[in-house]
Amino acid sequence: MTTSAESTARQTENDDATPRKLPDNADPVVDYKTAADRPGRLRGASYLTIETRQAQRLVYGRAHSDELQGIIGLVKFALVMGRIWRAAEFDDPYADWYLHQIHEVLTNAQAEVKQATDQVQEHLQSVSGIEISVAHSLKPVQIPLHFPNAYGYMGGYLIADYDTLVRSVLTAVHVALMTRDEGKYLLNNHGRIIRRGFLLPTRWKYCVITRDDLHQTTQRGAMAIKAMGELPQEFLDESKRAPHAPAIRKPGSRAMTSTTVDLLDDEDGSEDEEPAKA
Numbered sequence: 506m507t508t509s510a511e512s513t514a515r516q517t518e519n520d521d522a523t524p525r526k527l528p529d530n531a532d533p534v535v536d537y538k539t540a541a542d543r544p545g546r547l548r549g550a551s552y553l554t555i556e557t558r559q560a561q562r563l564v565y566g567r568a569h570s571d572e573l574q575g576i577i578g579l580v581k582f583a584l585v586m587g588r589i590w591r592a593a594e595f596d597d598p599y600a601d602w603y604l605h606q607i608h609e610v611l612t613n614a615q616a617e618v619k620q621a622t623d624q625v626q627e628h629l630q631s632v633s634g635i636e637i638s639v640a641h642s643l644k645p646v647q648i649p650l651h652f653p654n655a656y657g658y659m660g661g662y663l664i665a666d667y668d669t670l671v672r673s674v675l676t677a678v679h680v681a682l683m684t685r686d687e688g689k690y691l692l693n694n695h696g697r698i699i700r701r702g703f704l705l706p707t708r709w710k711y712c713v714i715t716r717d718d719l720h721q722t723t724q725r726g727a728m729a730i731k732a733m734g735e736l737p738q739e740f741l742d743e744s745k746r747a748p749h750a751p752a753i754r755k756p757g758s759r760a761m762t763s764t765t766v767d768l769l770d771d772e773d774g775s776e777d778e779e780p781a782k783a
Contacts, residue, residue: 551650553661556642557675559692560668563699564648579664582703583657589709590654594751596715599733602740603709604656604747610702611659618666618695625673625691628682639669640676655749663699670695709733715755716741 527533531540555561566578577585586607592600629637650661674691677683683691710732718726719741730736739745743753 553648553650554645556645557668557671559671560664563664577703579660582660583652585706586656587653596753598716598736598740601746604750607705608747614698614702615663618670622670622673625677639672
C-alpha cells in the first residue's frame with residue numbers, strides 16, 4: 506500500500522525528470538532560473554542646466570493675467586505633448602499629423618538658434634590680439650527632466666541651445682562687439698521662435714477618433730474634420746509619420762480603453778506624470 510508521502514515523493518521525481526520549456530526558447534544548457542529571471546524596469550536621470558534668466562523663463566512660462574498674456578513654457582509644452590503622444594499611440598491620425606509638425610518646428614528652431622550662436626561666437630573670436638571667453642553663471646540651475654516621450658526632451662535641448670545663445674550675446678554686448686539693441690533684437694527674435702514652437706501643440710484638439718472613423722466616414726470622424734480641418738492623406742494611410750512617433754496600438758484592447766479614460770481625465774487638468782520639477 507502506497508502512503509501519501511511516498512506518492513508525493515514519486516510525483517516530485519517525475520516532475521523533476523520532465524524537462525521544462527525555457528522562457529524565450531533559451532538554449533537547454535541554461536538552467537531554468539537563469540532563463541526565467543528578468544531585469545527590472547530601467548530608470549535614469551536627466552538634468553537641464555540653465556545659466557541665464559532668459560532661458561529659465563522658457564522652462565516655466567508665464568501665467569495669464571489681466572495685464573499680461575500667458576506664455577507656454579517647457580513644462581506645459583511637455584504636458585500637452587504627452588496627450589498628443591498617447592492619442593497617436595492609439596491610432597489618432599490628427600495626433601500623428603501634429604507630432605510631425607511639432608518635430609519639424611522644433612528641429613528648424615534649433616537650427617536657427619545654433620546658427621545665430623555660431624555667428625556671435627565667430628564675432629567674439631574675430632578680435633585680433635584679445636581672447637574673449639563666453640560668460641558663465643557662477644551658480645547655474647539644474648532642472649531634473651522626467652518626460653514620458655521624446656518631445657519634451659527635444660524642447661529641453663532647444664532651451665539649452667538658447668541658453669548658450671543668450672550667454673554669447675550678453676558677452677558680445679558687454680565687450681562692445683554688439684550694441685544693446687542688436688543683442689535684444691537677436692534674443693527676442695529667437696525666443697519668439699521657441700515660444701511659437703511650444704504653442705503649436707495647443708492647437709490640437711482631442712476628438713476621440715481613430716483612422717477607421719475617417720475611413721468609414723463616421724459621425725465622430727466628420728466632427729474631427731470640422732474641428733481640425735482636412736487631414737493630409739499620407740498621415741491617414743500611415744505612410745508619413747514623425748521620426749519619434751510611437752508604435753500604433755489598434756483599438757479594441759483593454760489598454761486602449763484605459764488610455765482613452767486617461768486622455769479624458771487630462772482635459773480636466775490631471776496628469777499621470779510631472780514632466781519637470783524645479
